[in-house]
Amino acid sequence: MPDPYFFLNSVLAPNRGWVALDWQSESLAGTDFPTFIRRYAESAAAPLARVLPLVSPIQAGFVLKEEFIGAFANEPVIFVLPESCLADEQVVGRCKELRQHGWSLALQVETSESPHQARRAAFDALRFDAGFARREFSARDLNYIGNAGFRKIATRVDTYETFEWLTWKGIEWSDGHFLTTPRQRRGNAPDLSRLKLLKLLDLVRRDGDTREIEAIFREEAKLSYDLLRLVNSVAVGARVRISNFSQAIAILGRRQLQRWLQLMIYANNPAGGDAANPLMQIAAARGRQMELLGAAIDPIPDIPELTDNAFMTGLFSLLDVLIDLPMSEILKEFPLQDKVIDALTDPAGGGVLGQLLLAIAHGEAGDFASASRILSSLGINPAVHAKSQVTAFYWASRINADNHDD
Numbered sequence: 001m002p003d004p005y006f007f008l009n010s011v012l013a014p015n016r017g018w019v020a021l022d023w024q025s026e027s028l029a030g031t032d033f034p035t036f037i038r039r040y041a042e043s044a045a046a047p048l049a050r051v052l053p054l055v056s057p058i059q060a061g062f063v064l065k066e067e068f069i070g071a072f073a074n075e076p077v078i079f080v081l082p083e084s085c086l087a088d089e090q091v092v093g094r095c096k097e098l099r100q101h102g103w104s105l106a107l108q109v110e111t112s113e114s115p116h117q118a119r120r121a122a123f124d125a126l127r128f129d130a131g132f133a134r135r136e137f138s139a140r141d142l143n144y145i146g147n148a149g150f151r152k153i154a155t156r157v158d159t160y161e162t163f164e165w166l167t168w169k170g171i172e173w174s175d176g177h178f179l180t181t182p183r184q185r186r187g188n189a190p191d192l193s194r195l196k197l198l199k200l201l202d203l204v205r206r207d208g209d210t211r212e213i214e215a216i217f218r219e220e221a222k223l224s225y226d227l228l229r230l231v232n233s234v235a236v237g238a239r240v241r242i243s244n245f246s247q248a249i250a251i252l253g254r255r256q257l258q259r260w261l262q263l264m265i266y267a268n269n270p271a272g273g274d275a276a277n278p279l280m281q282i283a284a285a286r287g288r289q290m291e292l293l294g295a296a297i298d299p300i301p302d303i304p305e306l307t308d309n310a311f312m313t314g315l316f317s318l319l320d321v322l323i324d325l326p327m328s329e330i331l332k333e334f335p336l337q338d339k340v341i342d343a344l345t346d347p348a349g350g351g352v353l354g355q356l357l358l359a360i361a362h363g364e365a366g367d368f369a370s371a372s373r374i375l376s377s378l379g380i381n382p383a384v385h386a387k388s389q390v391t392a393f394y395w396a397s398r399i400n401a402d403n404h405d406d
Contacts, residue, residue, distance in 0.1 A: 006039050008023050218245070
């Protein structure tokens with residue numbers, strides 16, 4: 001079998017913040033434990049897992065392999081075993097031993113009976129399909145699971161309504177794919193404040209006049225506050241307190257200001273409010289992945305400023321969800337390079353950048369086979385893909401942490 005690709009996806013707490021990452025191969029049955037170990041090591045996932053634990057399905061027999069146990073003895077990974085392992089006394093016995101040594105193990109629930117058969121001595125978490133939970137779990141089942149002390153992890157959470165139901169039922173962790181799908185807003189107006197921010201970003205990108213840039217900052221109190229807070233932070237290294245816009249813009253520089261504004265489109269509501277937008281982490285991870293993977297495409301495509309345009313394609317790919325306008329309407333306000341516009345408006349027909357964006361979107365949706373086919377056709381090997389994902393998610397997770405620290 002060809003070397004498998006592995007995929008990372010966000011796992012959300014009830015407040016929609018990242019609490020863990022799902023990490024799994026395109027084919028669980030076709031991935032042996034030496035490949036699993038090798039991919040984890042070569043992706044350099046350990047530092048990321050110490051920030052956000054990985055939730056990873058494995059074959060039941062992996063826990064019987066001493067090489068596997070040795071490789072993951074001190075790693076913050078929650079391994080998910082199939083429900084069928086409950087019938088294997090040797091596997092369950094080994095799970096009990098590993099739990100005594102501090103391992104975190106979850107059971108993949110496929111029937112409503114299995115939570116009652118699982119024992120806390122062997123498993124500390126239950127993982128199940130959200131649709132299955134809504135159809136099959138009775139009130140008694142949900143009460144038992146809650147009272148038994150298992151951590152509950154839901155997958156295939158496709159809508160906000162399903163996420164809210166899970167939260168109401170006490171499910172602690174859920175996958176976050178629903179965040180990238182447009183939400184029915186019942187006639188709400190598009191977010192015009194973010195459209196203004198896009199115009200500001202375009203002005204900076206075109207190296208517009210500083211006075212024009214200042215004028216927009218003066219109209220947006222929250223954005224002005226965030227800019228001055230940024231330039232007066234330790235990270236920027238200003239030696240004197242900066243209190244005016246021209247100094248702030250000069251200290252940041254146009255390139256750093258552009259990257260900051262790109263993230264600010266998702267991070268905050270420029271018209272007011274202080275809550276981070278949950279799309280920010282996903283959009284940032286998309287952009288960084290495309291930036292890294294764009295440089296790995298073989299042969300290298302003939303695209304000007306390839307990595308910058310790849311980053312922008314990934315980062316802006318969720319603007320239609322964020323602003324609640326069709327992508328074609330948004331791009332009228334923010335002209336981009338033609339190949340970026342093609343990728344954003346029609347990923348399937350949008351050339352190399354569109355194909356790369358489509359691969360990332362397929363991976364987020366759990367369509368690993370389609371994602372793998374595209375990645376392979378672009379000449380991106382599984383090891384490079386895994387390392388790029390880990391780097392991107394680590395970067396995006398730090399952005400999230402920094403927002404919470406403010």
